[in-house]
Amino acid sequence: MDKTPVSDFLAHLPVTRAVLDDRERVFLAVLRGQVHSRSEATRTLSIRSTTISDHVADLLERRLLTEEISARAGRGRPLRTLHACAERLVTLVFQVISQSVHVFMVNLSAEIIGHEKAEASPESDNEALGAIFLRLYQTVMRALPAGADLAGIVFSLGGVFDRTTHRWIHTSRWPKMHNLDIQHLFSGEKHPISLSRTLDNELRIHMLLQRQSTLLLHWGYGVGFAFGQSSDRIVEGGSAFGEIGHWRVTDQGTSCHCGQTGCLETLTALWSIGTPILGEDFRAGDEEEHIAQVLKDKDITDNDAIQQAVEHMSTAASNVCRVFFPDRLVVSGPFVQNQRIWQSFRERFEQKNRFFSQEIQSLTVSQVSRDLGIYGAALPILEQGLAALLLD
Ligand SMILES: [Zn+2]
Incomplete structure (x- = not known):
């Protein structure tokens, strides 16, 4: 289920470029449900009524808007209602x-x-x-x-x-x-x-809802991050940007599917620790949403594999924060949906991330739905x- 109503972020459009002109403002206001008629558009957008008429005519012609005309009861002009053609x-x-x-x-x-x-x-x-x-x-x-x-x-x-x-x-x-x-x-x-x-x-949605520089860390089948300064400035990097799951973290590690040994994923990712922590409840290939449900209420904080994973993930998160110094860290994936794992990650991260007594402003679990x-x-x-x- 979406926890965020669509209207919450439609309000921010456009996100990846500037507003083109007043015509687009009129269209977006109708799309958001802020404006239902020409007169409302005139008032809400502070644009002259003759100009609104021109814009509406243009948007009707481009089939971005429709206008419904219904007879008003009694005397008076018929009621004209604007609708956005979202499709x-x-x-x-x-x-x-x-x-x-x-x-x-x-x-x-x-x-x-x-x-x-x-x-x-x-x-x-x-x-x-x-x-x-x-x-x-x-x-x-x-x-x-x-x-x-x-x-x-x-x-x-x-x-x-x-x-x-x-x-x-x-x-x-x-x-x-x-x-x-x-x-x-x-x-x-x-x-x-x-x-x-x-x-x-996923990061674009987080940044739309809260405009802070944000590091989004995913901890699931794989481990990786995304970073953005604002919703239109998301760092792209090279072809495998953010794939920190393949950072080498130990010399005694097991083989990773990337061809190396001792990668962060061999100690933290679902593909490697799914069975040690969940036993037969884990089937490789199950969707992360399903694993999140399985993990949610389990008390597995005494499990060695999860303790080791929390330790490595909190170090990795803290190290990436030393590169980007974001205002906010958001963590997604099945593990942090478990309150106890999240608490333990949070404590370890806060301890490691303190830097000249500075602390990160916000630390949350991602609630953005698929x-x-x-x-x-x-x-x-x-x-x-x-x-x-x-x-x-
Ligand atoms: Zn690897």
Whole structure:
């Protein structure tokens, strides 16, 4: 369940660019539900009524607004109500969840209006995954509302990828997939294709709701972080930016799937400590949301594996804070949904992070739902698409 109403962050649009002009202000005010008529627009936005009329006429022509005319009881002019066409523009977000590929169709109001998924076995190679992407695309496009434009397709990914060449280089879920050229796969389509990090997309939502420099640390199947100065300034870095799960933390460590030994993930990630802490309750491949439920009320603070993991994670978090010095640290993933683990992480982190008696301003567990993260991925594409539609 979303804990944040959509209206809370629609209020901040646009996020990734400046407002274009008063026409866009009118459209966004109607989309947010702040304005329902021309006269309200005049008052609320302090724009002259003749100008509002021109803007509304333009937005009606572009099919971004509709105007409903109903007869008013008794005398007086008919009632005219403005509605935003949230489905005038949609975007597709591909995201990997557990061992499945999902595709979501998202409209301008942050609603998911189409969803398809397919499981991909761990044996899947470039050809198999490419076929799944194309099949999901063709199926989900059947949900495209009449009169809607597709603003673009975004692949919200983990692992290693290259934004500029649109190549998905590596992911531990599908070790046989290598250097998948996503742009080439969709070369028959005219829609823009982009690749973005799932963690950056979740961070965008956090930064929208609270404007502080933020470090988002994910502790789940993998370990990684994202950092942003503000919602339009999220640090991108190179192809594996933020993958601190592969920091070498011990010389006596076991093998990691990256080919090295002694990586942070070998001591902290769900793939390595799932069984030692949960026994038969852990099945590799279960979704993190499910694991969070399993972990939630268990008292496992005496477990050696979790104690070691908390120790390493609090050190890693503290070290990354020594690089970025964020105002806020937000931690996501199944482990910190357990109150006792969170408390113990929190205590260890606060102790290690104190720096010349300075302390971090805010330390919280992420409450951003997966759906909101998907909207975080869709947002930049929808905003670019809206600009293109208005400037056309
Ligand atoms: Zn590794």
